[in-house]
Amino acid sequence: MNTAILVLIVMTLIGLCFGLILAYANKRFAVEVNPLIHIVEDILPKGQCGACGYAGCQAYAEAVVINGDVAPNLCIPGKKVIADQVATLTGKVAPEVEPRIAHVRCSGGHSKAVKNYEYKGVHDCVAASLLQGGPKGCQNGCLGLGTCVKNCPFDAMTMSEEGLPIIDPKKCTGCGKCETVCPKHVMQMVPIGAAVTVNCNSKDKGAVARKLCTVSCIGCGICSKNCPHGAIKIENNLAIVDSSICLQKCNERTCVAKCPTGAIATN
Amino acid sequence: MEQYFTIFISAVVVNNFVLTRFLGLCIFFGVSKNLNASVGMGMAVTSVMTLSSMLAWAMHHFVLVRFHLEFLTTAVFVLLIASFVQLLEMIIKKQAPALYNMWGIYLLLIATNCVVLGVPLINADNGYSFSMSAVHAIGSGLGFALAIILMASLREKLRLADVPKPLEGLGIAFILAGMLALAFLGFSGMIAL
Numbered sequence: 307m308n309t310a311i312l313v314l315i316v317m318t319l320i321g322l323c324f325g326l327i328l329a330y331a332n333k334r335f336a337v338e339v340n341p342l343i344h345i346v347e348d349i350l351p352k353g354q355c356g357a358c359g360y361a362g363c364q365a366y367a368e369a370v371v372i373n374g375d376v377a378p379n380l381c382i383p384g385k386k387v388i389a390d391q392v393a394t395l396t397g398k399v400a401p402e403v404e405p406r407i408a409h410v411r412c413s414g415g416h417s418k419a420v421k422n423y424e425y426k427g428v429h430d431c432v433a434a435s436l437l438q439g440g441p442k443g444c445q446n447g448c449l450g451l452g453t454c455v456k457n458c459p460f461d462a463m464t465m466s467e468e469g470l471p472i473i474d475p476k477k478c479t480g481c482g483k484c485e486t487v488c489p490k491h492v493m494q495m496v497p498i499g500a501a502v503t504v505n506c507n508s509k510d511k512g513a514v515a516r517k518l519c520t521v522s523c524i525g526c527g528i529c530s531k532n533c534p535h536g537a538i539k540i541e542n543n544l545a546i547v548d549s550s551i552c553l554q555k556c557n558e559r560t561c562v563a564k565c566p567t568g569a570i571a572t573n
Numbered sequence: 574m575e576q577y578f579t580i581f582i583s584a585v586v587v588n589n590f591v592l593t594r595f596l597g598l599c600i601f602f603g604v605s606k607n608l609n610a611s612v613g614m615g616m617a618v619t620s621v622m623t624l625s626s627m628l629a630w631a632m633h634h635f636v637l638v639r640f641h642l643e644f645l646t647t648a649v650f651v652l653l654i655a656s657f658v659q660l661l662e663m664i665i666k667k668q669a670p671a672l673y674n675m676w677g678i679y680l681l682l683i684a685t686n687c688v689v690l691g692v693p694l695i696n697a698d699n700g701y702s703f704s705m706s707a708v709h710a711i712g713s714g715l716g717f718a719l720a721i722i723l724m725a726s727l728r729e730k731l732r733l734a735d736v737p738k739p740l741e742g743l744g745i746a747f748i749l750a751g752m753l754a755l756a757f758l759g760f761s762g763m764i765a766l
Contacts, residue, residue: 312640320636320649324656331660335667428733 342371342395349391350381355459357382357481370396382406383460383479406480406495408462408473411507412448413569414519415468419447430456435489443518446507448492454484500549502561506569509542516567523569529561545570577708580701582763584712590688591720592750592757597688601721602746604679611725615718617679619711621661622689625654626710629693630703643697650693651685658684688717723753 347367358380360366379389420443431453450469462477484493508515512524525543537551604614696706
């Protein structure tokens with residue numbers, strides 16, 4: 307009986323003692339944090355993708371609240387909605403955020419592109435590209451080992467049977483992580499709703515490109531000659547579409563119809 | 574002096590907390606994915622363990638033994654360590670923000686960890702003196718750091734290896750930990766305590 311009471315007293319005293327110490331320390335060592343930082347952090351998407359240029363969502367929230375020069379529209383996955391909210395909270399003016407989506411500039415899968423050798427090494431595009439530029443004959447094509455898929459912070463990418471990444475437009479936020487990790491620069495951010503895209507990244511001359519892959523852009527220039535708005539130009543044997551012109555003016559899609567290899571496609 | 578040395582070596586390698594006693598496995602697997610994080614965790618565990626062992630020794634010696642309440646040791650130590658870690662976190666946050674940014678997040682992970690509780694309990698069971706407790710705690714902390722840093726270095730290399738699909742991630746990590754533990758078994762018998 308005595309022990310029980312003693313236990314009760316000792317435990318209560320110890321608990322009380324620790325509680326008091328913690329309560330005192332909480333006041334004594336309180337660090338004042340601007341509450342706005344937490345509010346801003348809460349509305350950010352928490353993908354921790356780093357597209358804003360900061361180490362994560364918390365780091366960006368801190369920077370945008372404390373530093374007056376940090377723009378409120380840096381969060382690309384958040385798009386305009388988040389940019390507007392951050393701008394109102396921090397009292398800044400939000401410039402436009404152009405909504406973007408990832409685009410694969412290669413359609414030469416296993417069945418369409420020539421291979422120089424069979425690659426059996428580390429399952430990573432960067433590693434493969436160190437060996438003679440990778441197994442693919444086309445030096446600018448997708449290596450298909452899924453470095454972009456592994457690095458996508460929003461799980462928006464999968465690898466197809468053909469060895470090309472597929473983007474889930476519902477999940478892709480256009481953060482651009484895949485663009486930075488791809489050693490072949492196959493991934494590119496395009497405006498959402500871009501009417502026409504070039505699904506090739508080959509910079510080889512026409513004859514070479516045609517030999518290496520059946521669906522390559524051979525730089526023939528038919529698309530650019532036939533485009534009534536001058537939205538397509540050829541650079542390094544590769545067609546480049548200016549989607550800002552294309553989006554506003556065009557609904558004929560002559561380029562797609564005339565392309566001999568099918569490298570240009572409507573979305 | 575010799576005794577301290579024996580306690581220290583025994584805690585670091587022979588009775589390594591992770592690889593021979595199998596304590597603290599949750600942080601051992603959770604934070605060993607990259608080297609930097611594991612170094613931070615090792616440092617945090619070592620310092621928290623040492624300080625809390627000293628406090629726990631005082632608590633055990635001056636309160637529990639005096640009132641003959643040794644059977645309460647576990648409960649009191651849990652309370653003590655959890656409160657102490659919180660206190661430490663507050664102090665570091667205020668006094669050394671740079672240090673807090675470096676390993677502040679690891680501190681709270683330790684608050685309810687079995688390694689940190691295990692060391693004071695073993696100290697109390699073995700009837701170690703204050704300085705012996707401290708040496709034992711430092712040794713255990715360094716042993717933990719050694720194990721987690723070894724593991725993190727191996728797992729960083731492993732990321733590039735061609736691991737069979739079903740074993741990817743934790744599966745291969747467990748196998749690796751088993752092999753490390755076998756290697757550490759070689760130390761047993763080096764020192765008899």
